[in-house]
Amino acid sequence: MKLTIRKDQLNDAIQQVSKASSSRPAIPILGGIKIDVNHQGVTLTASDTDISIQSFIPVENGEFVIAKVEKPGSVVLPAKFFVEIVKKLPSDEIEIEVKEQHQTMIRSGSTDIQMVGLDPEEFPILPTVEQSEIISVPGDLLKSMIRQTVFAASTSEQTPILTGALWNLADGQLKFVATDRHRLASRTATVETPEAYRFSNVVISGKTLNELSKIVPDDHTHVDIVVADNQVLFKVGNVLFYSRILDGTYPDTSKIIPQQFKTELVLHTKKLTDAIDRAYLMSREEKTNIVRLVTQEDGSIEISSSSTELGRVTELLEVNEMKGEQLRIAFNSKYMLDALKVIDSEHLFIGFTGAMSPIIIKPTDHQHSLYLILPYRTTG
Amino acid sequence: MKLTIRKDQLNDAIQQVSKASSSRPAIPILGGIKIDVNHQGVTLTASDTDISIQSFIPVENGEFVIAKVEKPGSVVLPAKFFVEIVKKLPSDEIEIEVKEQHQTMIRSGSTDIQMVGLDPEEFPILPTVEQSEIISVPGDLLKSMIRQTVFAASTSEQTPILTGALWNLADGQLKFVATDRHRLASRTATVETPEAYRFSNVVISGKTLNELSKIVPDDHTHVDIVVADNQVLFKVGNVLFYSRILDGTYPDTSKIIPQQFKTELVLHTKKLTDAIDRAYLMSREEKTNIVRLVTQEDGSIEISSSSTELGRVTELLEVNEMKGEQLRIAFNSKYMLDALKVIDSEHLFIGFTGAMSPIIIKPTDHQHSLYLILPYRTTG
Missing domain, CATH: 3.10.150.10 (DNA Polymerase III, subunit A, domain 2)
Structure with a gap:
């Protein structure tokens, strides 16, 4: 195998595939990147047990020559060092040549690297995927x-x-x-x-x-x-x-999602997120992340958390809409924040079916997403 | 103690002093920020055993009112929570009020925080520093x-x-x-x-x-x-x-710096740094970081490193000037890189007095700095 290739294109492809190489490989070959060269281009492959990534660099892209192939062939090079050295090479062009026993010469400008290559025959074979339905x-x-x-x-x-x-x-x-x-x-x-x-x-x-x-x-x-x-x-x-694909059967979650609610709130997403975030800072000190939400007589809600060592945070929040029963509930504020941060809607709906039943959070702009968190059992 | 203060100014001052508060304080008070309020302004202080930082916020900056003091006083608040909550408060203004037993109320917009404050009398007293010579x-x-x-x-x-x-x-x-x-x-x-x-x-x-x-x-x-x-x-x-100031007497280092050299090189700082950086990547695999520098007959130098598992990197580098004997030396490439990265001169001087004596690195643009690294004893 012998070729000259542009550093930028090689580097981009290496960065992409290297995500699949094991940082602590069970056998050395799994910590490598396989390079296959033919007259169409260069194929890089990395694979651990869960993921395989393959990237193809064509010899030319329209008028623009990316690689000149002198001799096709294959080799596997240790990923960690290869990834780091390629981006630091001094010239825009890199020459790679594989000699006897997979010994690989990499030349760029006045830099000369000799790498111990591994046998490409030992590299895992990519799964065959039938491409009927896409x-x-x-x-x-x-x-x-x-x-x-x-x-x-x-x-x-x-x-x-x-x-x-x-x-x-x-x-x-x-x-x-x-x-x-x-x-x-x-x-x-x-x-x-x-x-x-x-x-x-x-x-x-x-x-x-x-x-x-x-x-x-x-x-x-x-x-x-x-x-x-x-x-x-x-x-x-x-x-x-x-x-x-992971082995096993995923549990049926459709039945745990309540369809009717005893209390329904519509709130401003950012204002609720900020209020929960402040309450979370205090709740975090107690490890449990417990935050309480209590509806008020005047139609607002109170969000609060407390820590015996630090004190207490209390937030009063206006609601856009409220329907149903008055409510007092406690939940994990970290779980709530995780959901709030990915909701892409200016307002959101929260539905409750009681202090012990799942809380449902949904954007109001569309029906594409739904979040559920279980409340905490608390006293008082 | 009672005052209203602008969030931005309070936040900036907290960020500065909090660097001196212990993240794992031996006693709780050392993990706190002391707040002293009088009619001139607000003084924040944090202190661990090594560092103390104090920041003063005046009540006004020219025409611009920063704080309104209703009642002077002092309190110590736990730094970690205080640092994080202040920047997340909803309004541009913050009201702080200390009640009985150092209990502190912080109000901003619809957020109401009650913090367990500590006794400011227990806070470490700042060292007295005579300000005669500056x-x-x-x-x-x-x-x-x-x-x-x-x-x-x-x-x-x-x-x-x-x-x-x-x-x-x-x-x-x-x-x-x-x-x-x-x-x-x-x-x-x-x-x-x-x-x-x-x-x-x-x-x-x-x-x-x-x-x-x-x-x-x-x-x-x-x-x-x-x-x-x-x-x-x-x-x-x-x-x-x-x-x-650390206790003890610092060793006299003046005598270990050689004044005369057997071999002298002048090199391009960036080119040398890049070449050593590539050799370092390979040497790192061997933990020792050993890189060799060998002067060549043609007046250039060769920089190289090798790893039994990975291979070898060889760099050829032109020198701007070379004086004295031919040289073969090995050193820790990490130490060399650390020095090269802080040299603010386009070219640098390296002086050698033999394979076992200190290597001296100096910028050529000025005489302000000097770096020394000891070579490695190696065979061959």
């Missing part, structure tokens, strides 16, 4: 959907299935759900999909989705998604991102 | 002097005196020296000082100097410095910063 989602929408749900996924490996987000597709509606048993987030969107195509119980690790988010562009560029038996493939421009 | 240093110069020396101070508490930087003043020249026994940094500057005023063996903790740096403005605003028996006082606008 859903297409704008990048910015996919990022929003991830951001608005993944925070509610569990971080405990005791319940592996809950560390993921559940994806369902039916009637052209893609729905994400995440829950850690204390709270739940759900987000729906209309997507481009073949007619009558549907799937259910596709659960993707929250960590993986956060990694995916980093390579998805923040604009309308479409991301193609292919769901196979135990893998999901995302195509983002020249990048292929493979994720394992 | 040196005056522009803020940006003081910051540079700190940045260009403190990195070489020891981080090991086994040699407490070396965790500080040594300050000497003689003939209007202020000199900072820091060393951890493996390297040394020194920086001199001409400062405004009373005639014939001098001091020596003033050693200030590197950590303290880094904290000081954060409140020193990045411009020509002068910082007044008063050195007393066991304290140094820095005046930065309305802020007083007190630092303890």
Whole structure:
């Protein structure tokens, strides 16, 4: 293998795929980036057990020459050092040559690097994904959907299935759900999909989705998604991102969402967020993050928290609308804040069905998302 | 105590003094900020055992009213919560009122906070510093002097005196020296000082100097410095910063700096820094950070490092000037990089007196700074 390649393009591709290389690989090859060179271009691949990312650099982009291939071939190079050295090389062009026993020479300007390469035959083979049915989602929408749900996924490996987000597709509606048993987030969107195509119980690790988010562009560029038996493939421009589907059955959460409420409030999202944030600062000192919400006779609400060592924060907040019974409830202010921060609507609806039943938070501008948090049992 | 004060001004002053409050105080009062209110203004003070910072907010700034004092008084409030809540309060004005048993009410907009205050009588008393002799240093110069020396101070508490930087003043020249026994940094500057005023063996903790740096403005605003028996006082606008002087005698480092060299090089600072940086990336894998520098027959130098697992980096670098014997030397590339990164001169001088003797690095533009690193003993 021997080629000359532009530093910027190589560096961009390395940054993208390196997110899938293990920082503490079980075997050295999993901490590497595979480089495959042919006369069409250069393919970089990295893979740990959960994610694989592949990026293709064509030899030319229109008139613009990116790589000159002298001899096709393959090698695996240790990711950590390779990632860091490439961006610091002195010239805009980099020459890479693989000699006997995968020994790799990298030359750029007056810098000469000799790297111990690994055997590409030992590198994991990418999963084969049948590309019959494709859903297409704008990048910015996919990022929003991830951001608005993944925070509610569990971080405990005791319940592996809950560390993921559940994806369902039916009637052209893609729905994400995440829950850690204390709270739940759900987000729906209309997507481009073949007619009558549907799937259910596709659960993707929250960590993986956060990694995916980093390579998805923040604009309308479409991301193609292919769901196979135990893998999901995302195509983002020249990048292929493979994720394992988590094993197991995701719990049915539809029944825990109340449809009718005893108390209903409409509030200004930013004002409520700021008030809860101040109460959270005090509640955090007590570890439990308990904040109380009490409706007032005059139609406003009082939000408060207290700490035996520090004192007490009391917030009075006007409501835009209030229906139903007077209410006194306590909840985890961190969970509430997490939900409030991702609501993209100037006002929001909160529905209560009693001091022990789930609290439902929804934007008022649209019906795409729904958040649930369980209240705390408290005395008084 | 009762007053109304503008949030911005209170917040700025809190941010400044809070750097001196202990995050893990031995007794609760040391984790607090003391507030003293009289008809001239509000004084905030925080103090741990090493640093005390005091900031004064006048009741008015020209035409502009900052605080309205209804009743003078004092209280100590827990710093961590106070720092965070003040910046998040909803209104531009904050009312603070201290009631019986130091209980403190903070009101802003519809937010009502009750804080458990502490007895101001229990707060540490600030050191008394005689203000007879003052040196005056522009803020940006003081910051540079700190940045260009403190990195070489020891981080090991086994040699407490070396965790500080040594300050000497003689003939209007202020000199900072820091060393951890493996390297040394020194920086001199001409400062405004009373005639014939001098001091020596003033050693200030590197950590303290880094904290000081954060409140020193990045411009020509002068910082007044008063050195007393066991304290140094820095005046930065309305802020007083007190630092303890470290106990003990700083070692005499003047004799270890060679005055004559067997090999002398003049190099381009940025090119050398980049080459060492690439060699460092490889050397880091071996923990020792060993990089070798070998002069070449053609007048250039070769910089190289190697790792048994990863490979080898070789850099060829042109020199601007070379005098004396051919040379082969090894050193800690991290130490070299630390020095190169703070040299503010396009070219630099490196002097060697042999493979086992100190390496001296100096800017070529001026004589204000000098860096020394000890070479590594290596074989071959």
